[in-house]
Amino acid sequence: MTAWLLDPEAIHLNHGSFGATPAxxxxxxxxxxxxxxxxxxxxxxxxxxxxxxxxxxxxxxxxxxxxxxxxxxxxxxxxxxxxxxxxxxxxxxxxxxxxxxxxxxxxxxxxxxxxxxxxxxxxxxxxxxxxxxxxxxxxxxxxxxxxxxxxxxxxxxxxxxxxxxxxxxxxxxxxxxxxxxxxxxxxxxxxxxxxxxxxxxxxxxxxxxxxxxxxxxxxxxxxxxxxxxxxxxxxxxxxxxxxxxxxxxxxxxxxxxxxxxxxxxxxxxxxxxAAVEAMHPEGWSGVKTTIRELCLEGRRKLIEALEIEAPAPDDMIGAIASVPLPAADNSGSAIFDPLMAALRDHHGIEVPVFTWPAPPERVLRISAHLYNRPEDYDLLAKALVGELRAG
Ligand SMILES: Cc1ncc(COP(=O)(O)O)c(C=O)c1O
The missing domain is CATH 3.40.640.10 (Type I PLP-dependent aspartate aminotransferase-like (Major domain))
Known part of the structure; x- marks a missing residue:
């Protein structure tokens, strides 16, 4: 049995909202x-x-x-x-x-x-x-x-x-x-x-x-x-x-x-x-270091793809990180922007896109956990640039 029940068909970059629980x-x-x-x-x-x-x-x-x-x-x-x-x-x-x-x-x-x-x-x-x-x-x-x-x-x-x-x-x-x-x-x-x-x-x-x-x-x-x-x-x-x-x-x-x-x-x-501690040879301190480094790596990939500066210093980042996106006319007044559905439906990527601080401005937030791989963020960066170009 795999450690997590997460659907292997999707890329899970939203540990932030609801977590994930080992099997x-x-x-x-x-x-x-x-x-x-x-x-x-x-x-x-x-x-x-x-x-x-x-x-x-x-x-x-x-x-x-x-x-x-x-x-x-x-x-x-x-x-x-x-x-x-x-x-x-x-x-x-x-x-x-x-x-x-x-x-x-x-x-x-x-x-x-x-x-x-x-x-x-x-x-x-x-x-x-x-x-x-x-x-x-x-x-x-x-x-x-x-x-x-x-x-x-x-x-x-x-x-x-x-x-x-x-x-x-x-x-x-x-x-x-x-x-x-x-x-x-x-x-x-x-x-x-x-x-x-x-x-x-x-x-x-x-x-x-x-x-x-x-x-x-x-x-x-x-x-x-x-x-x-x-x-x-x-x-x-x-x-x-x-x-x-x-x-x-x-x-x-x-x-x-x-x-x-x-x-x-x-x-x-x-x-x-105990279950998460056992997933890393250095226990919880290793888990926290690994997921933070992965998150920072993911954020770097997005920053490069979007051609923007880091919106916050590394020392203010844990295992979630947000990047501002170009404003969108269609974001309406919901908390989540429609781009979130596009990334899920067209690319199988679960990642939240919040209208923040208010429409039409928005941010995309990634997360990193032990079930994520650096390639997850490459796929996200590519999909995101494609969706933004498509408008
Ligand atoms: C800062 C913050 N507070 C509270 C919550 C709410 O968590 P819950 O739905 O478990 O109450 C969240 C959820 O993402 C959060 O990000």
Whole structure:
């Protein structure tokens, strides 16, 4: 059996959106589901679920440099961002500001808009240039947008459409504790070196189903010790008044049980970490180095084919990278540009083309993982130039 279930007929250059899960991890997930179904009452109520989850928490905490007391599971980074913003609403006053950048992932920016409107607060946006020369431009743009009303900065560790590794620690050093920094690290763990407690921020949420390669529906939220009071899931359940008997305190109790759900994706995270680690002779550090180098190689090929300058320095690139494309009249208002369908339908290449920052401008984003080869990017470069010429 091959390591991945990816369709061999397609070239997969979109690990960024949904990740990919090794076949062995999906088998482990099926075994977990069978264990649950053998006796759901025993699994959920007689200690198996809580013990399994606490063990996964220990493994994930070690992988991302978190303390177990502050680490809980959610189904995705979107849910993690929502939980933090919902919890902060009572502390916001009218005219307080939640700051985002214009590279913010749309779903999470929407969550900021809704939380701000409930509290009478406002969302402000820092315009971060792209292309850019160095990460100092990000720091200047964000700090330049901070006012004495800014209470929260919501920022991606690796931006979605533009694929930039953001200078989170530098920003946090300037802003915390007056401005709470909430990091949407959807892409970070498993892609770049990433240690949540070293960042100096209040909150970090990240997906396990992207670069940690777990089954889909697994993510975590870490909350710094001084921010744990008043923190709750957006779904209020038994744990709110202590009705879920987690041994890990109020934070765990509220997130460990949000109603009946399939926890098997959370429980596959240790299997995923072990499976990917075993794919490289140097384990995870080798994986991260290999996929980053491959991504940079792919980006070089695209830059050459498009005859453009690198839109960002190499040190702001992990395993996804975006290049700006010529503006297109037909891009409409959808998040994805029609060129994405052309590359898929005519060339069998799955690669996202985002309308960014707004139509008619657009960017194409590649990804690199262990299942990719340098030739994938040669084929993309050729197909892209052909499609752009054809208009
Ligand atoms: C920066 C960022 N945040 C959040 C998400 C959302 O991830 P999910 O759909 O798993 O919540 C993505 C997805 O690509 C992302 O790029």
């Amino acid at each position: 062995s991890v999906l088998e482990a997930q099926q075994a977990i589901r069978s264990r649950i179904e053998a006796n759901p009452t025993r699994f959920f109520l007689e200690g198996e679920y809580q013990a399994s989850l606490d063990e996964v928490r220990r493994v994930v905490a070690r992988f991302v440099g978190a303390d177990e007391a502050g680490l809980v599971f959610v189904t995705n980074a979107t849910a993690g961002v929502n939980a933090v913003l919902r919890s902060l609403e009572p502390s916001l006053s009218p005219d307080d500001e939640i700051l985002v950048t214009d590279h913010e992932y749309n779903a999470c920016a929407n969550a900021a808009v809704v939380s701000a409107s409930r509290a009478g607060a406002v969302v402000t946006t820092a315009p971060v240039p792209f292309p850019l020369e160095d990460c100092g431009e990000v720091v200047d743009a964000v700090l330049g947008a901070v006012t004495d009303r800014t209470r929260v900065l919501l920022i991606d560790a690796v931006t979605s459409a533009t694929g930039l590794v953001m200078p989170i620690a530098e920003l946090a050093a300037q802003l915390e504790p007056d401005v709470r920094v909430l990091v949407d690290a959807a892409h970070a763990p498993g892609m770049i070196d990433f240690d949540v407690t070293q960042l100096g921020v209040s909150y970090v949420t990240a997906n396990c189903h992207k670069w940690m390669c777990s089954a889909k529906g697994a993510a975590f939220l870490w909350v710094r010790p001084d921010r744990r009071d008043g923190m709750h899931h957006s779904v209020i359940s038994h744990g709110y008044n202590g009705g879920w008997p987690s041994g890990g305190g109020h934070l765990h109790a509220q997130f460990d049980w949000t109603g009946t759900h399939d926890p098997s994706s959370w429980l596959t995270v240790p299997d995923a970490l």
